[in-house]
Structure formats: structure tokens, C-alpha cells
Amino acid sequence: MVKTPKPKELTENLLEKPNLLRGDQPKQSWMETPVEFKPGTYCHAAKPKVLEGLGFPNPREWQPGDDDWQLPDGWEETILKGFQERLKKFRSFKLYMDICVRCGACADKCHFFLGSGDPKNMPVLRAELVRSIYRGEFKTAGKILGSIAGGRKMTIGVLKEWFMYFHQCTQCRRCSVFCPYGIDTAEITMMAREMMSLVGANINWIMEPVSNCNRTGNHLGLQPHAFVSSIRSLCEDIEEITGVSIDVPFNKKGAEILFITPSADAFAMPGIYTMMGYLLLFKHIGLDYTMSTYASEGGNFGSFTNNETMKMLNAKMYAEAKRLGVKWILGGECGHMWRVVHQYMDTMNGPADFLELPKSPITGTVFSNAASTKMVHIAEFTADLIKHGKLKLDPSRNDHWHTTWHDSCNTARGMGLLEEPRYVLQNVVNKFHEMPENTIREQTFCCGSGTGLNTDEFMEVRMKGGLPRANAVKYVMEKHDVNLLSCVCAIDRATLSSLVQYWVPGMEVSGLHELVGNALVFEGEKWPRAMDLREDEPYDYEEPEEEPEAEAPAEATEEGGEGDV
């Protein structure tokens, strides 16, 4: 007969002993818990061809789940040598290794920890994965006392742990906001990824875009004609929808401004609607600009690999600006492109003295904040246009949207772009609601898929990491009927779309300039329109019976966003 446990036994069993039925984890210290690579919890390894092409070490066929990672002889020394070089080269890294007092203020601030419940995703423990090696290999106490002094030796187990957990950090810097010492775990992750690169522990979703970008100028590896044809096809859609005809200049020498944006805006949904918005805006103000088929990517996956690769990809944008002889660069809605430009460009490739101090040709505003990089964010540019009353806007054209704003980590925490996008948004829509205070602005929650982790095989971890963000989105949907999550980042646009599908069904995601594009009022345009830029049909529109004579000028122009400046 089956023995039924007595209630007392059951309780003991329930509350004290680890139990598989309960999903208990073994109760040993985090340092002794080895990582397990289950499908859905890791990104695929970089393909050998990709690494070869870029001249990266140790190209081979392998996967993180393999027992044997096929590392070169002496790989431990390679990492330790790289570690020491970086301690010398980057003072912040050395500082972060030394000064953490383990106060725990950062422990529950990481979206990956909050979503996964895995202690190694606490920023303090994530950093400890590297710091313990620093102590164990380079510090006297750690070398002698080992784990008693919190030190460990570099082993394959540690490397696997690094691979797992430094690919579960999106370098979002939320933890650093709460650290009394300003320790930036994002930079520790950057160092760990650099060191892993030294022995060929890279992921394909980062390395392939790097390689493509290096070869053809964009992440998908599309050649110039494909890039041009995609944007031209979007222009056809714009004309069909709005009646406005647009001819985009490509590689035009002597244009005043070079416009660079993530290639996802040219190819991916919903980025293409944001691209339509930019193009309508440039047409509206008669901007003298050009796009480039060589600098056809604003994104910089190099920054998820190592500083040399980041520098190489960033340099390409400036080389193109020089070749075309433009005065300055206008940058589209991207996250990490701006992190690189704002924080690293000047040290790596700057100052861009061959360009001019950016000045808006429409308003005369000088963007002195971009004095060194000569690159202006489109949200700043558009906010300035609106502030000077240069745009005819009818926000009621976005009345089918009740919006909220997601501060993308790189633009919000990374460069302080908090007000400008909100100002633009509130001038092009009538309905807007903020998410709760501790989930926006400097405290914004990451999409959970940044830094090259936005690959489909990693979906399970991405859903966990994005839970805190989605949780706040769900709240405004339920409380205020919000139906559109807007943002200025291409990775966000792509990945939040998936995130809300899981956690907040019914929510849509858009870029900022898609909404600008909808709201812009043109002379001689089609209005009312059958469709918005998404080709959805939110407007009161009836198909005219005969030849449409009714190209009535818009009525609502005065109500546009010129007022409360």
C-alpha cells in the first residue's frame, strides 16, 4: 500500500527539505552552484565563419550546452592576462573591483533578478562572479585564503558562469542608480564580455550583425540596392496613404545633414512606420539631408563585444559624413547608437572637428551639447521644431492611441534624454499617461532584450527579464486604457512588441516619429485619410464615389502642438 505521509512529515517535507515537486533549488552557496545550459536559457554560439571574418580568436563549431567548449591550451592565462591589461587600462574597472561594500542596495534593482528570482542576477553577485577571480588570482589574501576571502580561481566552471550571467545583463545601468558608490555593473559586464571574446566565447546574435555591419553597412548584411529599394517602397506607401510624394536622397554629396538610423527602421515592423514619420518630417520642413547606403546602420553591436569593434563601427558613420561633406549628423531613434555616441565616441574617434557645430537650418538653434560629436538626436531636433512653431500638427489624428512612454535605458539613463521625447509626444497625441514613477525616467525598467540578447532562442529569459517593464505597462493599460507603448529605440520597438504579446496582450508598440508622421498636416494632402501609417483604419472615412475632388485641407491645424511652449 502506498504510505501516506503524516501531516507533520508533510510539513517538514514542505517547509524544510528541498523537494523537486516544489521546484526547490539545492541549498548550497551560489559559488558552488554550477550553471546548467537548458534550451531557452542561452544564446547560440558565434559561427566560426563569422569570427574568422572578423579576425576574432578561436573560431569553431560549438554550443554553450557542450561539455567541451574546445578552448585553446592556456586559455586561463589568456583571460587572466586580459584581465590585468583591463585593470590597468580602465580605471573604472579597477575601482569597481575594489570598492563594493556589499551593502545590497543594488540587489533587487535588476530586471533579470526581479523576473527570474535567480540570485546570480543580483547585480552585486553578478559583479562578484568577476570580482571573486580578481581576489583569487590577483590579491594576496584571496590567493592564500581562497574562498574564505571571497576568492576563486579561473576555471571552466567560472567561464561558463560568466557566459550565462554576463549574457543576462543588458548593461542597462539601473543598478548603478541605486549604488551609493556609483558602481556601474554594466561596465563590469562589458569587461567580462571582452575577456570572453579573447577565448572565443561569443554569441552569434552579436557577432553576425557585427560582421554584416562591417561588410555591408548594416546588421542584416543587405546591400545598398536592397536598402534603397526598401526605403523607396516605404515612400510609395506614404504616398498611397497621405498623398504626399517623397524622394529620399541617398549618398548625396554636399547635403547639409547626414541622417543615420538603425536599419530596423528600414526593414522591420514596427520600425518602418517610424521611418515613414522621419521622411514625412523632413519633407514637411524641406530639410537638405541625405541617407547613406554605407552608413546604413546606426546600431553598433560592436559595443556588446569589445571596445575596438565598437570603435570600428562608430568610425564608419564619421568616415561617411566626411566623404559626403555634410555639416553634421542627425541620428534617428536608436538606443545603443546613442550610448556609444554620447559616452564613448569622443574618446574613441572624437572630436569630429571636420564637421560643423550642429545648427538647425529651420530654427537656427545651435546644439552646443553636440559640440564634440556633431551628432544630434532626432527627438531634440523635433522638439526644437515644435517649440519654434515650425510644424503643423493635428494630434487628433492619433486619437485612436492612448499612449504611455517607455524610457529606453540607453537614451534615458545613458544620456539623460527624458524631457524632449515627452515634449514631442505630448504635442502629437492627445492621450498620454505615465507609468508609475519608480518604473520610468532614471529608474526605467529595461525591455530585457538589449545588448544583443534580442534573439529568438533566448525568448524565455527575455520574457523574465522584461517582466518588471511589462508589469508597469499592464498597470496603465488596466487603469487608464493605454493601448500604445511608445519609445525611441529600435531594439525596444522590436522586443517590447514580443514582450507585450506575452504579458500584456492587446498592447501595441510604436516609435515616436510614427506618431509625428500621423499628426503632420501637409498642403494638398489626402484628408480625411483611409488609413494611418500602419495602414490601419482608425479614421472616419468613406470611400469617395467618383474621382475625389475632396482633397480638403485639414481643419484642425490650429489645434496643433504649437501652443503651450
Added chain:
Amino acid sequence: MGDSQKLLGFMGQNASALKKLWYESVLATYPPETAQLLRSKKDQFSNPVGYTLKTMIEEVVEGFLAEAEVQELAAAFHPLIRIKAVQGFSPAEAVSSVLKLKHAVRELLAAKASSGSGSDVLEELDPVIDELMCSCFNLYVDCRQKLSEIKEEELKRNFYMLLKKADLVEDKNTG
């Protein structure tokens, strides 16, 4: 929920002890460092998992007391199952959150040692637990299925213009 007077009476008298016991037993499915943080932070946005768990327990126990339909009780479980479905828990581990309610009731009954009435309470509880388990199991499977759909749709979105050009997706304009 049919005739469940004994169960209702018992739950009514022991609601807060039951909530506590059940809450702790689900928390114990996380590593201790995590459980501590899940327990300590009250804010809904700084601690989504802890908050979801607390809300679920509150809603389920109160739902029992208000004689809610089983479907409503199941709906209260769903947010937690949706979370567990991506946290690396197996289906059995995820739906065991339901079982823990039963364990908590049994434990409390044993502590009260009110011989006789205990088996009546459990008898009334069992069919509800069975239905809740089935509903949560279904949801777990739906969630995993959803992940596959999301992957597929994301790929289509990422390559939308290329697929459109190759006539591999429906053009919203013409299609």
C-alpha cells in the same frame, strides 16, 4: 462551489494562518536569498513576483470565502503560472503552487486536531483542487505555446520588408 460548508467554515476561521502558510510554502520554491527579497518589498512595481504571489493568495482565499466559481479561482492563479512558465519551472513544479494550498489546509487541520471534521473539509476541498490543477496545467501549456508563436511572429516582423518583397507575407495595403 456546491455544498462546501465545512470547508468554508474552516477557511473563514483560519484565513490569515492559511494565507501565511501557503505564501511561505510557495516562496520556498525560490532560493533563500530571493525569497527574502520577495518577502520584504511590498511595492507592486519593485517586486512584481512577490506582489503577484501575495495578490493571488489573497484573491484565492477570499474567493473561496465568497463562494466564487472555480473558474474565477483559477483565473486568480493564472498570473503566477504565467510567471512560473518562464522561470524554468517544469509544469509539475509550476502547478504545485495549487497543491500547496491543500498541504497548507491539511497542516492547519492537523494543528487544530479537531478529529472528524478534517476529512470532511478535505473531501470538500479535493474536487476544487483537482479542477484548479487542471486549469493551471492548461495555462502552463498555453504559455509555452505562446512563446513559440511569439518567436515566429518576431522573426516575421524583423524581416518584414524583405518577406514582403518576396511575397512571403501579406501586404497590409493590398492583402
